Amino acid sequence: MTCDIPSASCERTQVWVDAYLSNELNPETTAEVSDHLRRCRECKEDFRSRQQIRNRLQRVVSHSEVPIGLRRRVCRMVRSFAERSPVFLSDLE
Numbered sequence: 001m002t003c004d005i006p007s008a009s010c011e012r013t014q015v016w017v018d019a020y021l022s023n024e025l026n027p028e029t030t031a032e033v034s035d036h037l038r039r040c041r042e043c044k045e046d047f048r049s050r051q052q053i054r055n056r057l058q059r060v061v062s063h064s065e066v067p068i069g070l071r072r073r074v075c076r077m078v079r080s081f082a083e084r085s086p087v088f089l090s091d092l093e
Contacts, residue, residue, distance in 0.1 A: 009036055013043050021047075021054055 013036045019025050020033045037044045 010040060010043055013037070013040070014046065017043075017047055017050060021051060 013033055016025060016029060016033050020030065023030075025033065037047055
């Protein structure tokens with residue numbers, strides 16, 4: 001990166017950007033990434049590029065039918081995991 005922000009900050013942002021796009025980060029890390037993206041043009045451009053790719057993929061996938069066999073296998077796996085993990089099961093209720 002060639003911005004005036006320390007490269008370590010850019011490197012950390014690059015590690016977190018996909019989780020940031022998915023809203024998977026805790027509030028503190030989300031704030032840190034947001035702040036960095038406001039200040040760093042290069043990381044913001046990379047973020048926008050990833051966002052566009054993600055949006056295109058979502059559009060393509062949303063028009064695809066999930067094979068019934070796959071759907072059943074995934075449901076069985078989730079149920080099996082939930083039965084072995086009371087914490088996970090309580091999150092589903």
